[in-house]
Amino acid sequence: MIQTALTIFQEIQNEIDDLPINEFMLTNDEASTLRFQKAGEIFAKATESVENSIKCRIANELNHWGPLHELLEDENITEIMVNGPHAIWFEKGGILFQHTDYFFSELSFRNCLERICQTANTYFTKESPCADGKFLDFRLSLVAGDLTNGWPHFSLRRHPKNPWTFQKLKLSDWCNDEQLQYLQSLIRNRKNFLVVGATGTGKTTVLNAFLQLMPENERAVIIEDTSEITLPNSASMKLLTREDPQHILSAIDQAQLVKRSLRLRPDRIVMGEIRGHEAKDFLMALATGHDGSFGTLHAQNANQALIRLEMLIQMGAPHWNVQAIRRLIQLSLDHIVVIERAASGIRRLKGIYRLCSLEDHGFLVEAALPEP
Numbered sequence: 101m102i103q104t105a106l107t108i109f110q111e112i113q114n115e116i117d118d119l120p121i122n123e124f125m126l127t128n129d130e131a132s133t134l135r136f137q138k139a140g141e142i143f144a145k146a147t148e149s150v151e152n153s154i155k156c157r158i159a160n161e162l163n164h165w166g167p168l169h170e171l172l173e174d175e176n177i178t179e180i181m182v183n184g185p186h187a188i189w190f191e192k193g194g195i196l197f198q199h200t201d202y203f204f205s206e207l208s209f210r211n212c213l214e215r216i217c218q219t220a221n222t223y224f225t226k227e228s229p230c231a232d233g234k235f236l237d238f239r240l241s242l243v244a245g246d247l248t249n250g251w252p253h254f255s256l257r258r259h260p261k262n263p264w265t266f267q268k269l270k271l272s273d274w275c276n277d278e279q280l281q282y283l284q285s286l287i288r289n290r291k292n293f294l295v296v297g298a299t300g301t302g303k304t305t306v307l308n309a310f311l312q313l314m315p316e317n318e319r320a321v322i323i324e325d326t327s328e329i330t331l332p333n334s335a336s337m338k339l340l341t342r343e344d345p346q347h348i349l350s351a352i353d354q355a356q357l358v359k360r361s362l363r364l365r366p367d368r369i370v371m372g373e374i375r376g377h378e379a380k381d382f383l384m385a386l387a388t389g390h391d392g393s394f395g396t397l398h399a400q401n402a403n404q405a406l407i408r409l410e411m412l413i414q415m416g417a418p419h420w421n422v423q424a425i426r427r428l429i430q431l432s433l434d435h436i437v438v439i440e441r442a443a444s445g446i447r448r449l450k451g452i453y454r455l456c457s458l459e460d461h462g463f464l465v466e467a468a469l470p471e472p
Contacts, residue, residue, distance in 0.1 A: 102201055105157040108146055109204045112158065115142045166212045167201035168256075172236065178258050179300075180238075184251030185209035191300075194445020213252060216240065224252075227347075232326055239326050259328055264305045265312050275449040282452055282469055286435060287313040290392035293435035294374075294409075296399040301439045302447045303396040304328050304372065310394060311370065318392075321361040323354055324372035337364065354378035355416065358385055371395030379409060380416030386432035402436040402453040402465050430458040435468065 143162065147155045160169045171180050171190050179191040185203035189196055203209040217223050220240045222233030229244035238256035245252045270280050286293055287310060295306050311332040314320060320336040322329050327340060339357040342349065354371070355378035361369055362385060369390050371382055374397045386393050399405035406429065413425045438450040452468040 101154060101157070104150070105154045105161070106204050108150065108154065109158050109161055109208075112142055112146050112162070113205060113207070115146075161204050161208050164212075165215070166203050166208055167199060168212070170201070171199065172238075172256075180256040181253075182255070183248075183253050194300075194441060194447060209251075213254070216254070217242070228343075232343075234327055239328060260305070260308070264309045266309045269306075269309060274447060278469060279449055279452065283310070283437070284313055286310075286394075286437075287392065291434040292386045292391060292432055293394045293437055294405060294433065295394065295396045295437045295439065296402070296405040297396075297439040297450075298400055298441070299398065301441045303439065305447075306437070306439060307370065307372070307394070307396055314368070318367040319365060320368045320370050321364050321366040322370045322372065323357045323361060323378075325354070329370070329372055355381045358382050361385070362390075366390060367392065369393040373397070374409070374412060376412060377416030379412035380428075383409075383413065383428050383432040387428060399438075402438055402451070403463075405436055405438075406463055406465070426458055426463065430455065430463070436465070 160166055171177050177190050177192050181189040188199035220233035220235040222231045224231040224244045229246045231242045233240045237259050242254040266280050295303050297303050308330050314332045316333050322338045325341050342352040358378055358381040369385055374395050397405050399408050410425050436453045440450040441447045453465050454468045456464040456466055
């Protein structure tokens with residue numbers, strides 16, 4: 101089917117390319133309209149005797165998302181990675197698969213990428229070759245060909261339409277009953293904690309599950325780079341960073357948003373991901389009375405998370421010594437929740453750890469629950 105669609109598409113594309121750009125000395129808008137009408141006539145004539153599936157595939161290539169259309173409609177696909185016209189991969193059930201379909205031409209690939217950027221209202225330039233945005237139900241991350249030594253690469257990570265709850269996670273064997281009760285107690289007892297794990301372990305999913313445990317009359321201020329987290333109630337609000345590749349508007353980072361959040365009467369402050377010098381401002385906020393706050397951090401285990409947190413705080417306070425940084429962490433953080441993804445693709449809770457004390461050699465961390 102793909103080969104037949106490719107052959108017909110190439111015939112259509114050749115005929116469209118042969119159309120005059122400005123026939124009859126029309127204005128640009130009039131010429132574009134006429135060209136579009138003629139292109140439609142060429143498509144109708146070329147596909148009048150083919151089956152609907154082939155006709156739809158060619159129409160998608162010309163005007164929509166091409167080979168991505170099928171992947172975008174599959175709710176079980178969590179991420180799509182495009183490494184050029186002929187290299188499309190997707191994640192399903194935690195495992196990567198290569199798509200059997202591909203873009204029929206370099207031009208249709210670039211046209212599709214342009215349509216995606218327009219929908220996401222984001223663009224990349226020579227000066228700013230990376231871009232992020234929201235595309236349909238996905239988070240778009242784009243890298244221009246200048247940095248990939250070839251084609252532009254982009255990935256689309258799906259935002260779940262229905263936020264996960266811990267009950268759903270438990271049914272998928274993500275955790276057991278004892279662990280579930282302990283996690284619920286972190287919210288109930290207003291503990292400050294971090295959810296840590298490697299890329300793709302489901303940190304944002306777990307963050308959403310924690311938010312679903314919040315009381316209806318509590319206000320969370322959520323801080324993110326791109327909108328992925330679902331608001332738990334109508335009292336809560338979200339603050340998003342801003343980057344402008346055109347450098348017309350001033351950039352607003354997470355550190356600025358943490359400071360702004362303190363003036364918005366939050367019961368809890370939630371960080372989508374701590375990744376820079378905002379770590380210092382976030383922990384300072386936790387240490388000064390915003391109990392029950394939490395966020396995510398990239399790390400493999402609890403000890404690695406604490407080391408990385410020290411480094412990020414030092415980015416925001418380079419004049420602080422290690423003991424001052426560790427003292428801040430001890431004052432502001434109670435628990436670390438570690439999650440992982442197994443080789444089989446299954447995501448699960450690895451452990452819950454409590455910060456017990458700060459010793460001369462570093463933190464004393466112990467498992468809050470025995471190994472299951």
